[in-house]
Amino acid sequence: MRRRSLVAAGLLLPFGARVLSAAPPPQAITPELVDAAKKEGKVTYYTAMDLSVAEPVAKAFEAKYPGIKVAVERTGAERLFNRIGQEVGSNIKRVDVANSSDAAHFIVWKRQGWLEPFLTLDMAENIPADQRDPDGTFVNQRTHLSAIAYNTSLVKPEDVPKGFNDLLDPKYVGKLVKGHPGYSGTIMTATHQLAKALGWAYFEKLSKQKVLQVQSATEPPKRIEAGERAIAVDGSDYLFWMAKERGAPIEVVHAIEGTPQISNPMAIFKAAPNPNAARLLVAWIMSAEGQQFIVNLSGQYPAHKLVKAKAGRPALASIKTLPEDPAEVEKSADEIKTRYQRLFKV
Numbered sequence: 001m002r003r004r005s006l007v008a009a010g011l012l013l014p015f016g017a018r019v020l021s022a023a024p025p026p027q028a029i030t031p032e033l034v035d036a037a038k039k040e041g042k043v044t045y046y047t048a049m050d051l052s053v054a055e056p057v058a059k060a061f062e063a064k065y066p067g068i069k070v071a072v073e074r075t076g077a078e079r080l081f082n083r084i085g086q087e088v089g090s091n092i093k094r095v096d097v098a099n100s101s102d103a104a105h106f107i108v109w110k111r112q113g114w115l116e117p118f119l120t121l122d123m124a125e126n127i128p129a130d131q132r133d134p135d136g137t138f139v140n141q142r143t144h145l146s147a148i149a150y151n152t153s154l155v156k157p158e159d160v161p162k163g164f165n166d167l168l169d170p171k172y173v174g175k176l177v178k179g180h181p182g183y184s185g186t187i188m189t190a191t192h193q194l195a196k197a198l199g200w201a202y203f204e205k206l207s208k209q210k211v212l213q214v215q216s217a218t219e220p221p222k223r224i225e226a227g228e229r230a231i232a233v234d235g236s237d238y239l240f241w242m243a244k245e246r247g248a249p250i251e252v253v254h255a256i257e258g259t260p261q262i263s264n265p266m267a268i269f270k271a272a273p274n275p276n277a278a279r280l281l282v283a284w285i286m287s288a289e290g291q292q293f294i295v296n297l298s299g300q301y302p303a304h305k306l307v308k309a310k311a312g313r314p315a316l317a318s319i320k321t322l323p324e325d326p327a328e329v330e331k332s333a334d335e336i337k338t339r340y341q342r343l344f345k346v
Contacts (some may be wrong), residue, residue, distance in 0.1 A: 077185025102185025192262035
């Protein structure tokens with residue numbers, strides 16, 4: 001599914017967009033909503049989040065609300081986007097809630113009128129305005145980074161890269177692994193940020209480093225943990241940290257040029273077959289309890305202002321990050337994929 005350019009530049013920016021219609025009044029989580037959700041008995045959750053986090057989140061929700069089963073459908077964000085487009089085009093009503101690591105997807109879905117506005121009292125009070133669409137159609141479920149990381153058993157201290165440009169050194173030939181923007185929303189967003197900061201000439205040089213190309217941003221952490229490659233050019237940083245906590249010989253590098261920052265919005269679809277269970281799932285994930293669960297498990301950065309970052313992780317504000325611009329990604333996604341495929345021949 002190719003993305004159409006914006007109808008008007010800046011018209012539908014996620015998080016801080018100009019309001020096009022009034023947001024819905026905040027809703028309380030009433031016994032009536034819970035009963036209606038339990039009558040539906042299920043909710044389908046499409047997500048780009050790794051199964052090691054998505055499935056425990058689903059189980060925690062099921063424990064909170066017995067009788068409601070969460071069907072987790074996990075795939076790369078760009079494939080998730082295509083799948084939803086194909087399902088809607090075929091009038092297949094399956095997705096209830098979607099969470100993508102490519103915030104640009106929500107620009108498209110909102111413009112097409114596919115999203116159902118939803119706002120709880122807790123979200124209105126505790127999710128900052130810059131973390132949710134002003135029209136209430138989506139909210140940032142979590143934030144992570146696309147960081148460099150390395151296997152300390154395979155990289156000597158004097159050879160540790162300090163940033164992205166260091167990875168062009170001949171000593172790293174055949175030692176790198178990275179994700180693909182045609183599959184992963186994290187890598188799509190990161191590629192856009194790096195191309196803007198360093199130019200496409202950077203990727204041209206990187207493509208000559210005999211990089212092991214994988215699909216998802218969840219794969220580089222697993223490949224360096226297994227010792228298949230020494231250094232990950234990119235990848236979901238929470239998986240690097242989780243591996244380190246398991247005792248894997250992994251260290252994360254926050255690049256001197258800046259590290260790509262990735263927002264991960266979530267939304268309910270208007271055609272959701274289980275709309276009440278969908279509302280309840282979003283309400284719980286965005287509550288302090290749900291956000292704390294994600295933080296405790298994976299260390300991803302929360303949107304809820306009452307939830308603190310995981311102990312031992314650097315504060316997001318302390319890290320030099322590259323600016324995220326979903327509207328620009330929405331306009332240039334097809335070009336990014338084409339240029340990347342031409343350079344890396346994958």
